[in-house]
Amino acid sequence: xxxxDFLKSTxxxxxxxxxxxxxxxxxxxxxxxxxxTLIWGHxxxxxxxxxxxxxxxxxxxxxxxxxxxxxxxxKDLNVIPNLAESFEISADGLxxxxxxxxxxxxxxxxxxTSADVKFSFERCKDPATGAVNFEVFNSVxxxxxxxxxxVVITLGQVNAPFLSRLAENGAGVIMPTGTGDVQGxxxxxxxxxxxVRREFGNEVELARFDDYWGGPAYLDKIxxxxxxxxxxxxxxxxxxxLHMINDIPADxxxxxxxxxxxxxxxxxxxxWDFVNFNHDFEPFKNPKVREAFDYMIDKEALLxxxxxxxxxxxxxxxxxxSASYNHDLKQRPQDFEKAKALLAEAGYGEGELxxxxxxxxxxxxxxxxxxxMLEWFRMAGVDATIEQLTWSDWLSQCWVDKDFQITMMxxxxxxxxxxxxxxxxxxxxxxxxxxxxxxxxDELTAKARVTVDPQARADIYKQVQTVxxxxxxDVILWFRNGTIGAQTGVMGLDTIVHPNGSNxxxxxxxxxx
Amino acid sequence: MLRRLIGSVxxxxxxxxxxxxxxxxxxxxxxxxxxADAGGPDEIAAMKRQLGLDRSLFVQYAIWFQNMLHGDLxxxxxxxxxxxxxxxxxxxxxTLSLSLLAFVIALIIAVPAGILSxxxxxxxxxxxxxLLAFLGLSMPDFWLAILLIIVFAANLQWLPAIGYAPLADGxxxxxxxxxxxxxxxxxxxSAIIARMIRSSLLEVLKSDYMRTARAKGLTPWMIMFGHAxxxxxxxxxxxxxxxxxxxxxxxVVVENVFAIKGLGRVLIEGILNRDYPVVQGAVLVVxxxxxxxxxxxxxxxxxxxxxxxxx
Numbered sequence: 037x038x039x040x041d042f043l044k045s046t047x048x049x050x051x052x053x054x055x056x057x058x059x060x061x062x063x064x065x066x067x068x069x070x071x072x073t074l075i076w077g078h079x080x081x082x083x084x085x086x087x088x089x090x091x092x093x094x095x096x097x098x099x100x101x102x103x104x105x106x107x108x109x110x111k112d113l114n115v116i117p118n119l120a121e122s123f124e125i126s127a128d129g130l131x132x133x134x135x136x137x138x139x140x141x142x143x144x145x146x147x148x149t150s151a152d153v154k155f156s157f158e159r160c161k162d163p164a165t166g167a168v169n170f171e172v173f174n175s176v177x178x179x180x181x182x183x184x185x186x187v188v189i190t191l192g193q194v195n196a197p198f199l200s201r202l203a204e205n206g207a208g209v210i211m212p213t214g215t216g217d218v219q220g221x222x223x224x225x226x227x228x229x230x231x232v233r234r235e236f237g238n239e240v241e242l243a244r245f246d247d248y249w250g251g252p253a254y255l256d257k258i259x260x261x262x263x264x265x266x267x268x269x270x271x272x273x274x275x276x277x278l279h280m281i282n283d284i285p286a287d288x289x290x291x292x293x294x295x296x297x298x299x300x301x302x303x304x305x306x307x308w309d310f311v312n313f314n315h316d317f318e319p320f321k322n323p324k325v326r327e328a329f330d331y332m333i334d335k336e337a338l339l340x341x342x343x344x345x346x347x348x349x350x351x352x353x354x355x356x357x358s359a360s361y362n363h364d365l366k367q368r369p370q371d372f373e374k375a376k377a378l379l380a381e382a383g384y385g386e387g388e389l390x391x392x393x394x395x396x397x398x399x400x401x402x403x404x405x406x407x408x409m410l411e412w413f414r415m416a417g418v419d420a421t422i423e424q425l426t427w428s429d430w431l432s433q434c435w436v437d438k439d440f441q442i443t444m445m446x447x448x449x450x451x452x453x454x455x456x457x458x459x460x461x462x463x464x465x466x467x468x469x470x471x472x473x474x475x476x477x478d479e480l481t482a483k484a485r486v487t488v489d490p491q492a493r494a495d496i497y498k499q500v501q502t503v504x505x506x507x508x509x510d511v512i513l514w515f516r517n518g519t520i521g522a523q524t525g526v527m528g529l530d531t532i533v534h535p536n537g538s539n540x541x542x543x544x545x546x547x548x549x
Numbered sequence: 550m551l552r553r554l555i556g557s558v559x560x561x562x563x564x565x566x567x568x569x570x571x572x573x574x575x576x577x578x579x580x581x582x583x584x585a586d587a588g589g590p591d592e593i594a595a596m597k598r599q600l601g602l603d604r605s606l607f608v609q610y611a612i613w614f615q616n617m618l619h620g621d622l623x624x625x626x627x628x629x630x631x632x633x634x635x636x637x638x639x640x641x642x643x644t645l646s647l648s649l650l651a652f653v654i655a656l657i658i659a660v661p662a663g664i665l666s667x668x669x670x671x672x673x674x675x676x677x678x679x680l681l682a683f684l685g686l687s688m689p690d691f692w693l694a695i696l697l698i699i700v701f702a703a704n705l706q707w708l709p710a711i712g713y714a715p716l717a718d719g720x721x722x723x724x725x726x727x728x729x730x731x732x733x734x735x736x737x738x739s740a741i742i743a744r745m746i747r748s749s750l751l752e753v754l755k756s757d758y759m760r761t762a763r764a765k766g767l768t769p770w771m772i773m774f775g776h777a778x779x780x781x782x783x784x785x786x787x788x789x790x791x792x793x794x795x796x797x798x799x800x801v802v803v804e805n806v807f808a809i810k811g812l813g814r815v816l817i818e819g820i821l822n823r824d825y826p827v828v829q830g831a832v833l834v835v836x837x838x839x840x841x842x843x844x845x846x847x848x849x850x851x852x853x854x855x856x857x858x859x860x
Contacts (some may be wrong), residue, residue: 057559081818083627167596220630235639236631237818238810261712263808272711272808409573432578436593 040092061488066527072547073257074526077269077281081262083238085208086220088160091168093538096205097241097282100539103225105208106134106153106394107199109535113358113451114376115169115203119148119210119226120187120251121463128489129194136185139289140249142212143230150181157189165216169207171466172198195485196493197454204452204536210473226544254528254546257511273298273521279547280522280529282540286344286401287343299522301529302346306518306537308353309446311401311409311511312434316471317441319382319389326508327368328378329442332412334370339514352501355451356515359490360497365505367512375416390419394443402444405513435469447539449515451498457481461504461535470510477504483509553847557840558781564836565617565829569610572825579626579823600626608625613829624827627819633830638814643713644772644804644811648796650727651735663746663781664773668831670751678743685740688773690799694733701729711808734799738792745788749781790846797835 080094087099108118117123120134140148158163161173177192191198201209215224223231224498228250229242261278262438263269270292272278284292284300293300311333313320320326335349350356351365379389391413395406406422413420425433434440447460447467458481459467461474465481477500484496504510518537522529525548532540581595597603601612616623621635666678702710708729712720753759754777761774801813812831819827 235810236625236636237815238639261808263711263806265808268711268806268808271698271703275698275710276707277709277711426821428821430576432823436578 042204042359057136066548068254068528068544068546069319069549070252070254070546072254073259074255074279074545074547075277076258076260077222077263077272077278078240078260079266079269079281080264082229082234082240082260084220085223085231085234087205087211087223088165088167088169088174088488089220089224090500091206095339097539098224099205100185100227100534100541101229101242101258102223102227102231103205103209103211104227105205107203107208109200109203109451111535113355113535115199118203123199125199129196130191132189132191132199134187134189136187137249138185141247142224142226143224143245144212144215146212148210148212148226148299149184150187151184152210152213153509156181156210157340158213159197159216160207164168166243167423169201172201173208174304183266194488196485197452200452201455205539219456221331225353229255229258230543232257244478248543255542258542262361270521273523276523279526280520282518282520284519284521286346288346289346289519297524299521299526299529300509301520303533303537304348305356305449307446307449307517308515309513310353311404311442311444311513312440312470313508313510314438314440314470314475315509316438320393320441322382323507324378324382325384326390326511327381328375328416329413329418330368330508330511331371331375331378332416332418333409333513334368334412335371335513336410341408342401342512343516346519347514349513349514351505353447353449353456353512354453354497354501358451358453359494360453360501362498362501364498365501370412372412372416379417386417387418387419387473390421391441392421392423394423394425394430394440396425396427396430398430400445402446405444438469438471446516451536455479455499457497458485460547461500461509472509474503474507474509478508553844557844560840561833561836565833566610568829568832569825570606572823573606573609575823584617595745607718613826617833620649622830623721625819625824625827627824627827629820632828636827637812637830637834638694640810640815640831641811642715642858643809644797644800644813646713646723647727647730647734647800647804647809647811648793649729650724651738651796651799653741654731654735655739657736658743659746662739662743663750664778666743667747667750667754668773675747682740682743685736688736690737691732691802693736694730694803697729697733698806705725713809713811726809727805730800730803730809733803733806734796738795739797741792742785742789746781747784749784750777751776753781763800783850786846786849786853790843793842796857797838 058186065177065297077093078098083092085099087103087338090096090099096256104119106118106120107115107123110116117137119137119140121137122135124133125131131320135151136150136153136323138149141353142148143150143242143341146152157173160167161170161176163354173190175193175195175198176189178190180188180190182188188406190425211219213225218224226249228245228248230245232241232243234240239262240259240260242260246252263272263281266283266288269278269281270284272286273281273292289300289302292298311329313326313329315321339345339347339349347522349367351367352362354361371493376386393410395402397403401422410422430443434443457477459465461477462468462481463473463474463478479505480496480500487493487496504512516535520529526545527548528545531543531544534541577592580593580600601609609817613623622637624630624632625636637656662678662682666675669675698710701708708725711715714726716723757770759777762776767775793830797812800811801816804811804813805817812835815827816831816835818824819831
C-alpha cells in the first residue's frame with residue numbers, strides 16, 4: 037500500500053495521534069535515563085513570551101513546556117483535569133467549580149492557590165492586558181475563592197465552549213500572582229521546564245523544574261535553536277549538531293526516513309489549509325463564481341503536487357475525530373466544463389475574468405499550490421496571475437487591509453468548534469479577513485454558543501460546514517501532517533506531540549547516553 | 550582629520566535618515582507582522598497607538614533622532630520590545646569576528662598568490678593563480694558555503710555547520726564555528742586582492758628604482774619586501790577599503806546559510822518583519838563600519854607612504 041493510500045484510509049480515524057514512526061529502536065522496552073541537553077532545531081522564531089498576549093504557534097510550541105493550564109484534553113479531545121484535580125458544572129451551565137491540585141509549585145517557589153487562578157483569569161479578561169483570548173471570559177460574572185484550593189466561576193449567561201477553551205494555555209494558563217509584568221520577557225509558570233533565557237531570533241533555553249507536580253522531566257536542559265531555513269535545519273541534523281528538528285520539508289522526508297541514523301515521527305493533523313475568496317471583490321460576490329473556482333481545483337492532485345501527499349484531503353475543517361466533523365460533505369471534483377458553465381451563467385465568458393492570487397513565501401508549499409492552481413484557472417478560461425508576498429506583506433495586505441482577490445492560508449487544527457467557526461466565518465469573527473457575511477452562518481454560530489447539549493451543538497456546527505461548502509464561502513483543501521526528524525538516540529518521541537498537533541511537550545523525552 | 554571625522558558623521562546621518570524614510574515608504578506593516586494571526590484590526594490600531602506609529606512621519610523621525618543621540622535606538626517591534634542596542638550588541642561581535650577572520654584568510658591566500666604571479670609573470674604559476682582567482686570571484690559565496698558544509702561538516706564532520714560560539718567558550722569552539730563561513734566569504738575577497746597585488750606589483754617592478762635596487766646588490770627578498778611591496782600596497786589598500794563592503798554583504802548571505810545570528814541576519818529578518826527600529830539600528834552600524842574602515846584606510850596611507858599625510 038502506498039503511504040498516500042494509507043494516509044487516506046486512516047485519515048478519518050486518527051486525530052493528533054502518531055501516524056507512523058520509522059527507525060525508532062525498541063522504544064517501549066528501554067528504561068528512561070535522566071540527564072543531558074537536547075538541542076532542538078526549531079522551525080520558527082518565538083515572539084512575545086507572555087502566554088496571554090501571544091497567539092503564534094511558534095511561541096506556544098515552546099511555552100507548552102513552561103506552563104500548565106487548569107484543565108487539558110486527552111488524545112480524544114475530552115476535557116480532563118490538570119491543575120484542577122476535578123471540576124463540576126451546575127445543571128444550568130452557569131456555575132463552574134474547580135478543585136485545585138494541592139502541592140503545585142511555580143518556578144519562583146510560590147505555591148499555587150485559588151488566588152493565582154483568580155489572578156490569571158482576571159488578567160486575561162482585563163482589556164489592558166491585551167490578551168489574545170480575552171473573549172473567553174466575556175460571560176464571566178464573578179470568580180470566587182472560598183478556600184485556597186477551590187475556585188467558583190459564575191457566568192452571566194451560558195457559554196458552551198467555556199470549559200474547552202480553558203484547556204488551552206492561551207486562556208487556561210495559571211501564572212503566579214503578581215508576575216504579569218515579567219511574563220513577556222521571563223515567563224514563570226508551573227510546567228515541567230523553567231525558562232532560563234532567550235536570545236531573540238536565535239535560541240531559547242529551558243531547564244528542568246525538579247519540583248514539577250507531574251514528576252521531574254528527564255532532560256536537564258532544552259536548547260531550542262531557531263533555524264527558519266529548512267535546509268539549514270536538515271544540515272544540522274545530518275552533522276549531529278541538532279538532536280531533533282520539527283517541520284521537515286515534505287520533499288525531503290523520504291531522504292531522512294531512508295537513513296538509519298535518523299528517525300522520523302509523523303502525525304496527523306498539524307494544521308489545515310484553505311483557498312480564500314475576497315467576498316468584497318465583485319466577481320466573488322456571486323456564489324456561482326466561487327463554486328466555479330472550486331470545480332477547477334483537483335484537491336488530491338494538489339496535495340500530491342504541493343505537499344508530496346503529506347496530509348489528507350477534507351471538506352471539513354473540524355478536528356478529524358471531533359463530534360462536529362461533518363462526514364457527509366464531499367469535496368467537489370475537478371470539472372472544467374462545469375466550471376466554465378458556471379462562469380458563463382455568472383456572465384463571464386472565456387477570458388473575461390482575471391484574478392490575482394496572493395500567496396506567501398512564508399509557506400513555500402503555498403507558492404507551489406498557487407502555481408498549480410493558476411494553470412487550472414487558465415485552463416478554465418480565467419486569466420490568472422500570482423503575487424508572492426513575504427509574511428509581513430501577506431499579513432498587512434490580506435489579513436489587515438483585506439486587499440486581495442484570492443489567496444490561501446492555513447490554521448491550527450482547533451478542536452474547539454466555537455473558536456474555529458465563529459472566528460473565521462461569523463461576520464463579526466476576529467479572523468474573518470475575507471469579508472464574509474452570511475446570515476445563516478451568523479445565526480448558527482451565535483446559537484451554538486448558548487447550546488449546552490454537546491450533540492445539539494455538534495449538529496449546529498455540521499450545519500455551518502454545510503453552508504460553508506454549499507455556498508463555497510472558502511474552499512477547504514486538506515489537513516497537513518506534522519513531522520519531526522531526530523537522531524535515533526532521542527527517546528520518548530511518541531509522547532511529544534500535544535493533542536492540538538502543534539505544541540511539543542518534552543516532559544517524557546529523554547536522551548540515550 | 551577633524552574635517553574627515555565630521556564628514557563621516559554627516560554621511561552616517563544621511564544614511565540613517567534615508568533609511569528611516571525609505572523603510573516607511575515600503576509597503577508592509579510591522580504591527581501586522583508582530584500580531585500575526587493573534588490580533589484583529591482593533592488590536593492592531595491599539596498597538597500602533599502604543600508604539601507611536603500613528604503619529605506623523607516627521608514627529609516619529611524627530612523622536613527617533615533625539616533618542617539616537619542619547620544612545621537609545623528604540624525597541625524591536627517584532628521581538629517583544631527587546632532593546633535594539635542589546636540586539637546589536639549580540640550581533641556585532643559575530644559579524645566582526647566573521648569578517649575579520651575572512652579578512653585574515655583572504656590575506657593569507659592573496660598576498661603569496663599575488664606576489665607569485667607577479668614575479669613569475671606569464672608562467673604556469675601565474676596562469677594557475679589567475680584562473681583560480683577568476684573561479685573564486687565568480688563563485689557565489691552561498692554556493693561555496695553549501696559545498697563547504699557538504700564536504701567538511703556533513704561528510705568529514707571536521708567542523709560544525711551551524712551557529713556561533715562566543716570566544717568565552719574557548720578559542721577552538723569560537724574558531725571552529727567561524728572557519729567555514731569565513732572561507733566562504735574570504736575566497737572572493739582574496740581573489741580581488743590577489744589580482745590587485747599582481748597588477749600593482751608589476752607596475753612597481755618596472756620602475757627605475759627597482760633597477761637601482763638590483764644594481765646596488767640587494768637580494769630579491771629584500772627588493773620584494775623592502776621596496777616593491779610597500780609601494781605596491783597603496784592601490785591595494787584602497788581596494789581593500791572599498792571591498793570591505795564585500796565582506797559585510799557576504800556576511801549577510803553566509804550568516805543565513807550557517808545560522809549565525811549576526812548583523813546580516815538581524816538586518817534580513819528586520820526587513821522581512823518591517824521591524825523599523827532594528828533595521829535602522831543595523832544600518833547605522835553597517836554604515837559606521839563602512840565609514841570608519843575607509844577612514845582607517847586613509848590613515849594607513851600616511852603610515853605606509855609618509856608623502857601622503859592627511860592635513
